[in-house]
Structure formats: C-alpha cells, structure tokens
Amino acid sequence: MSVALENRLTMLSMDPLTTTEEESTLAASDYANLTAHLQADTAGTMAGQRVVIVGGGVIGLMTALYLTRAGARVELFEAESLGAAASGRNAGGIYAFGRAIGEVALARASMDLWEDLTLGGLDSHFHRPGHAMIALNDHERGLLDMAERHYALAGLPTRRLTPDEAVAVLPGVSPDNAGALMGTTDGQGYPFTAVSSIIAELRAAGAIIRDHCRVQSVIERGGQARGVRSALGVTEADHVILCAGPWLAGFSESAGCNLAVRPRRSQIMVTERIAGMENFPFVSGNRVYARRTHAGNIMIGGGGPWEQDGYNVTSSYEALSFLGKHMSELFPGLAGAPIIRAFAGTVELTADHFPLFGPAPSMEGLWISAGYNGHGFGLCAAMGRLTVDLIRSGSDGVPLPAAVSAVVGEFGPDRFNARQGKQP
C-alpha cells in the first residue's frame, strides 16, 4: 500500500504534469525574440506625450522610469507612501525558476533589465545567487525532475543537487532532504533602495511625483482619457495608466470591465543578521521560502490560500508559528535564529494568476498594468519597459511588436468579462 506524499513546493507555480513540451520550447523562442526587441533604443519615442500614472508602487514607479526615458512627461500619483505597500513589504525576489511556463520568458527578460538598470547605476542591490527549491519526499523529487526537463526546454539554466550537495550548498538545510533543483540565474534585490533610486532619477529627469495624493477619478471626453481628478484638481494627460495593484478594482467602472483582483495578506518575518551565510541563495520548499538580505538578515515568508483576504497588514501569531515550524523543519540549522521583526503586505491575485496588462475597453488612452500575483517586484522592469510599446501601439498606430504580443497578448485586462479564468 502506498502512502500519498504531499507536494509542499508552493513556489513551483509551473505544473509539470500539465505543461507541454511545446509550451516549454515556445518559452525559449519567446525569450530570444523579446531580448532582441529590447535592444531597440526607445529614447525620444514618446517625446511630448503627457502621461499620468495612478499608483506609486514599484510597478508605477518603474513604468514612470521607462516612459520618462522614452521622453514622456510623466506625473505620478500615490495615495499614501511611495513603494510602501506590497512593493516595500516583499522579499525582493527577481526570478524565473518556479514560474508558470507562460511567465518564464517575461520573467527572464525582467531579470536582464534589472541587471541593466543596476549596471547603469540603479541602487537595487540586484545580484543572482540563484533559487534552490528543496524536496523533502520522493513525490516532490519527481516533480522537480519533471520541472527540470521543462525549464531546460525553456532555456532556463538549472542545476540538480543531490541531498548531500544540498547540505553543502545550503547551510543549515535538513540532512533528510530529497535533493533540490536550483535555478542558477535567479536574482534578488532590495526594494527600499531600488524604489528610492528610481524616485531620485525620476525627479532629476523632471517627472512630477505626487505622494499622499489620491486620484479620485479618470476624466473622459469623447471616448478618450483626458487625465485624472485628485485633491489638486484636474491634471490633464494624453494617457492614464492604472498601476494600483490590490486597489485596482475601484477603477472597474472607469475601465469598463471587471478588474477583478483579490487582495490577500502575505506575511514575512526576519532574523537577526547571521554570519557565514554570504552565498545563501533564495530557497523554497515545505510551504515556505527564505532569502538572505544584503544586510545579512534572513527573511522567511510563504503565504497561501490559508491566509486572510483583504487589506489587513497586521502580523498574526498563526502565520508566524506556521513559518517558524516549516522553516525549522526545512532548515533545522536555523531553528535557533532570533526573529526580530515580522510584517505583512497585500498581494493582488487574479483568477488565472497572470497579470492584467493592456488597454481598458472603455476609452482610448486608458491603460492597465496590475494584478501581478506577488510577482510584481520581479516583473516590474519588463512590464515598465513594455508599457512604452503598449502605449505607442495605441497613440502612434505602431502595431505591438510580435515579440511583445507573444508574451503579453493573453493578459488583456477585460479577459474575465468574456469567460471565467482557468483556476480561481
């Protein structure tokens, strides 16, 4: 009699049983085509266009950065503090390994852009220590073996670790692990400095940033978005981009479609600085994930359907003890590590776990970039850059390049009006 073994690889969004080899192979060519497209210089392509961005999280800020570099005159509104909701309360993961195959090309391109931005002076602490997903039973080991094949077809480099190799590479990991698979190019960054650095470049380039200023409505005349209304009055614009994350649903009426994002709490806790962990990669398994910050603390997180829906960002003992239990099983060597801080953020979930990215159906000049399912920090560079192409496809009649529509073509924000998503 066989005992059903649990799958606790909650960071493996790709289902290796239903993903096809064709899809995986396509992810490799999508990435190659996208990379070639991203070589194009966008400077000046949006010269003179006035753009209002609603939302000062990392999606709105990164979008503002790429639009400003393309010459647009950007004015960004944030209802509260900049980069302070999920954008400042996440683990800083910038990776592709573990992602659903339909997101891999985009995630890889976004890692490359983060690297470019950092080489260009952005203070992001971006580096690529990799992401090791750790199996604790044979079922999980089998899933990782299948995932290895799919990611290889997708062109994403991985390395298989035997249980003994895992112990050598991952200090403190359970000696009873069943091996690991590591995405060797996966990266991470530090949200606080990244956000501050983007803000500094935007201000230096003349973009206007209005924090603690809530947008009340989108202004429409003659079927065209003309700007927004806020406490400051009317701000005119040629384009309005909604980057409001978990608060996007409030704009459904303006957008003319059901912008169904579900807010869910996600909690993280942080250890004291721990010496001797300098090469610690991002790790996941046993329903949790962890990473080392540049300062030397270990962050431990891992939400899931058991978490509360809504905007509550207080920490719960239930979640902290859940994280403590599962992390100390996966990494017994860290069981004595002192936890100094815990915090919670709000992730926004879509029904099919893919973003909402594209034109709003209600009016010309209204665009949506949100619904990133907790992947926004990693994806923001690619999504910000591709928003330049998106807006040009509307305003200049420049068709969306095939390399771009191949990776974002399925993300139309009105797709849930036509039919129900794959899986809630």
Add this chain to the structure above:
Amino acid sequence: MNDHMICRCEDVTASDVRAAIDAGACNAQEVKMRTRAGMGPCQGRVCRPAVEAMVGVSGEGVLQSTSSMTVHLPIRPVSLQDLVIIREQ
C-alpha cells in the same frame, strides 16, 4: 549634530535622516524605508523618538501624513523554535 548616531543597530546618523527628509520622506516610516533606521535588533526602541522628532521639526510636508514608524511583532526577539511552541499550545 550631523554625526550624531540616531540608530545604533543600523549605523544611521542624523545627517542620513536629514538626507532622507530632504529627499521627500515625510513621516518616520518613510525615513525608516530610506535609511534602515529602526530595522535592527532593537526594532526602533532606541531611535524611534529621535527619528519622529527630526521628522516633526522638518516642517513642510509633515502634516500630509501622520504615519509613525510601524511597531512589528515580535516585541522582543524569539527563535523559530519558540514560534513552533506557540503553534503547538
């Protein structure tokens, strides 16, 4: 005064806090996000009053937001193992 240590845990000086305020931080939480003040082992028990006072005297912009530095669990450091015990009780 600029070399005065505000946050001993994270080595943040008064001039660091001043620079954050000048760059647009308009409450203590925003100063923390820009400087790491309050993010070390004592979690702001030492630096919180100083950061809040510096934000409070900076004038422009402060009244837009009254958010103070967030107080996070746990109040004192506990180990992962201690958290497991909480779960089992």
